[in-house]
Amino acid sequence: MSGRLAIVGLGPGDERYLTPEADDALTVAEALYGYGPYLDRVPAREDQSRHPSDNREESARAKAALRHAAKGAEVALVSGGDPGVFAMAASVCEEIAAGPKAWRALDVEIVPGITAMHAVAARTGAPLGHDFCAISLSDNLKPWELVLKRLNAAAEGGFVVALYNPVSHARPWQLGDALARLARHLPAATPVIFGRAVGRGDESITITTLTEAPGVAADMATLVIVGSAETRLILREGRPPLVYTPRAVEKVSA
Numbered sequence: 001m002s003g004r005l006a007i008v009g010l011g012p013g014d015e016r017y018l019t020p021e022a023d024d025a026l027t028v029a030e031a032l033y034g035y036g037p038y039l040d041r042v043p044a045r046e047d048q049s050r051h052p053s054d055n056r057e058e059s060a061r062a063k064a065a066l067r068h069a070a071k072g073a074e075v076a077l078v079s080g081g082d083p084g085v086f087a088m089a090a091s092v093c094e095e096i097a098a099g100p101k102a103w104r105a106l107d108v109e110i111v112p113g114i115t116a117m118h119a120v121a122a123r124t125g126a127p128l129g130h131d132f133c134a135i136s137l138s139d140n141l142k143p144w145e146l147v148l149k150r151l152n153a154a155a156e157g158g159f160v161v162a163l164y165n166p167v168s169h170a171r172p173w174q175l176g177d178a179l180a181r182l183a184r185h186l187p188a189a190t191p192v193i194f195g196r197a198v199g200r201g202d203e204s205i206t207i208t209t210l211t212e213a214p215g216v217a218a219d220m221a222t223l224v225i226v227g228s229a230e231t232r233l234i235l236r237e238g239r240p241p242l243v244y245t246p247r248a249v250e251k252v253s254a
């Protein structure tokens with residue numbers, strides 16, 4: 001009997017962001033795997049086993065979930081946001097590619113979720129209204145030089161950039177370095193958005209400029225969106241500004 005592994009996106013926090021499809025996948029699961037704080041978002045049930053693991057144990061977690069599914073079980077592996085964005089879906093694919101043949105016979109389903117950059121963008125207007133890209137600032141799995149190369153290319157290409165994993169205890173300086181790199185290419189007044197814990201009780205949104213951005217606090221629960229030279233603000237009386245990137249670009253600047 002072949003089992004099933006659903007890799008389920010929980011969205012950014014609030015349960016209203018959990019899709020009905022994700023809810024169904026969690027309901028039918030016999031076993032739940034995931035990073036502890038994400039699993040805590042799923043209400044406990046006596047007929048479901050729970051297997052929390054630590055933040056950095058993605059590979060071991062993916063393997064454990066695959067082994068369990070290969071025994072014929074209905075397994076759900078949860079991810080914050082979308083499981084395909086810097087998260088568990090790629091980790092599971094890596095393990096299937098390197099693992100026993102039996103894992104290729106498993107029914108694997110990826111259940112999408114709302115990713116952090118969409119949740120943050122929606123809070124502030126339409127910063128991702130024109131071409132954009134996403135870069136993880138974690139250099140645990142890639143060299144920092146590659147991040148800088150991609151930041152150069154993104155800024156030169158005129159992309160709005162969503163920065164995931166901007167800061168952690170082990171990586172305190174990367175965000176400052178990344179902002180300095182983007183500032184080489186972009187106007188000082190380029191809008192920058194810090195969205196922290198979006199969709200949770202302690203959510204906060206800060207809209208600033210590229211010059212001021214290094215002074216804004218960020219942590220592991222923060223997503224940073226750096227605008228392009230086209231990104232602008234609509235100031236409004238008594239309301240936060242709307243940040244947007246117009247859909248049209250008329251000419252290519254040199």
Ligand code: SAH
Pocket residue numbers: 012013079080081082083084085086087114115116117120163164165166195196197198199200219220221222223224
């Ligand atoms: N799969 C997740 C991203 C995992 S990487 C997703 O699709 O959202 C972890 C990074 O995502 C964090 O460092 C932060 O940059 C961002 N992030 C995750 N949840 C967030 C939230 N609720 N608010 C703001 N940023 C968040």
